[in-house]
Amino acid sequence: MTLVADLHIHSRFSRACSRNLTMPNLWAWAQIKGIDLLTVADFTHPFWFKEICEQLEEIDSGVYHLKESFKKNTDIIIPKSCQKEMRFFLSTEISLIYKKGEKVRKIHHIIMSPNLDIAAKINVALEKRGNIRSDGRPILGLDSKELLKMLLNISPDIQLIPAHVWTPHFAIFGSKTGFDSVEECFEELSDHICALETGLSSDPAMNYRISKNDKYVLVSNSDAHSLQKLGREATLFDTEATYPSILNALRKDHQKVKGTIEFFPEEGKYHADGLRDEQLCLDPKETKELNFTSPYSGKKITVGVLHRIDDLADRRQDKKSASVKPYWSIIPLQEIIGEILGVGVNSKKAQAKYFDLIEKIGSEFYILKDATISEISKFDEIMGLAIKRMREGNVIIKPGYDGEFGVIKLFSEGEIGERSQMKLKL
Numbered sequence: 366m367t368l369v370a371d372l373h374i375h376s377r378f379s380r381a382c383s384r385n386l387t388m389p390n391l392w393a394w395a396q397i398k399g400i401d402l403l404t405v406a407d408f409t410h411p412f413w414f415k416e417i418c419e420q421l422e423e424i425d426s427g428v429y430h431l432k433e434s435f436k437k438n439t440d441i442i443i444p445k446s447c448q449k450e451m452r453f454f455l456s457t458e459i460s461l462i463y464k465k466g467e468k469v470r471k472i473h474h475i476i477m478s479p480n481l482d483i484a485a486k487i488n489v490a491l492e493k494r495g496n497i498r499s500d501g502r503p504i505l506g507l508d509s510k511e512l513l514k515m516l517l518n519i520s521p522d523i524q525l526i527p528a529h530v531w532t533p534h535f536a537i538f539g540s541k542t543g544f545d546s547v548e549e550c551f552e553e554l555s556d557h558i559c560a561l562e563t564g565l566s567s568d569p570a571m572n573y574r575i576s577k578n579d580k581y582v583l584v585s586n587s588d589a590h591s592l593q594k595l596g597r598e599a600t601l602f603d604t605e606a607t608y609p610s611i612l613n614a615l616r617k618d619h620q621k622v623k624g625t626i627e628f629f630p631e632e633g634k635y636h637a638d639g640l641r642d643e644q645l646c647l648d649p650k651e652t653k654e655l656n657f658t659s660p661y662s663g664k665k666i667t668v669g670v671l672h673r674i675d676d677l678a679d680r681r682q683d684k685k686s687a688s689v690k691p692y693w694s695i696i697p698l699q700e701i702i703g704e705i706l707g708v709g710v711n712s713k714k715a716q717a718k719y720f721d722l723i724e725k726i727g728s729e730f731y732i733l734k735d736a737t738i739s740e741i742s743k744f745d746e747i748m749g750l751a752i753k754r755m756r757e758g759n760v761i762i763k764p765g766y767d768g769e770f771g772v773i774k775l776f777s778e779g780e781i782g783e784r785s786q787m788k789l790k791l
């Protein structure tokens with residue numbers, strides 16, 4: 366059975382996150398999206414941890430159901446077409462700031478816990494090292510290696526995964542505050558790292574260019590700050606939905622990681638180089654020609670993920686390589702609807718269309734990845750064409766840079782208007 370898993374999101378107790386991120390809403394939206402296994406996130410936060418303990422019950426090793434009595438507390442009704450057995454498991458994100466090698470390091474890591482008892486022990490240990498109460502993603506002044514050592518002392522079944530590894534400001538390989546390799550960061554404990562989260566701005570083909578990372582399994586997750594963004598990236602596992610099975614796939618049996626669901630990496634907000642304030646978007650070659658400095662203000666240009674990978678790469682890009690696991694590049698369904706209707710992604714019109722489609726066809730992942738084009742076209746011809754183009758990679762790209770999201774479009778300027786006019790004439 367293939368499981369769609371999202372190992373990294375946030376709760377409403379993390380900074381800049383939606384108030385609607387409650388456990389019942391997560392349970393409902395995971396099904397709408399087509400997710401089988403969703404992290405509860407932010408288990409280090411005392412209020413959220415209390416909710417986790419009250420509202421979930423363990424149904425198998427390290428995986429949890431929402432208790433029956435909380436299922437009616439959702440903001441929406443889950444369409445029949447999407448209802449499935451959804452399980453929660455425990456992982457959380459920690460932000461570290463520390464100095465190593467004369468450089469300030471700012472790095473985010475995902476921590477997976479085998480169960481609630483171990484999560485409680487992690488919380489006790491972290492509380493001694495900093496403030497875990499003010500933010501669901503706490504900032505601690507701990508060295509990555511120290512954190513990992515501390516976690517392994519609590520339980521060998523805890524897994525640390527470096528998060529969104531290429532993000533310039535907050536990642537293990539980030540251009541601003543990161544390292545060039547896992548070994549530089551974790552030294553003699555490096556063997557305990559088995560997976561890397563690629564983040565929105567890179568995909569497996571880009572990561573393939575660095576051969577020293579071949580030994581790591583690549584995972585993708587949404588890092589969602591709102592319900593609508595759950596599963597915008599995800600990892601596919603061919604395992605049972607239990608913590609030991611997922612851990613085994615990540616650590617030993619990499620064949621059981623079937624691949625990933627990905628953004629087009631250009632849509633990520635750190636793909637290209639540039640400066641957001643100056644609307645300056647550059648490719649790596651242009652940045653080098655400008656000597657990393659803005660020609661307008663003299664400010665230092667933020668080096669994006671494409672450039673950073675280019676610098677560390679020892680292979681040319683080759684999307685067909687056998688060693689790259691399958692991956693599906695998608696555009697979130699709300700964005701496709703927004704483009705077709707010419708309205709904002711969060712508008713009432715787009716929302717209504719979204720629910721109409723999933724009610725008739727199935728969950729968002731089913732529509733984006735699995736449904737046949739004729740199945741979609743039966744309900745909406747232009748949507749069928751849009752999904753076909755997306756699956757073929759036939760897209761129009763404006764890359765993201767320096768914190769500004771990129772834009773991926775499926776239709777050229779005026780094309781949708783022309784198509785609907787032609788239809789009226791027929």
Ligand SMILES: [Zn+2]
Binds near residue numbers: 458473528
């Ligand atoms: Zn992060």
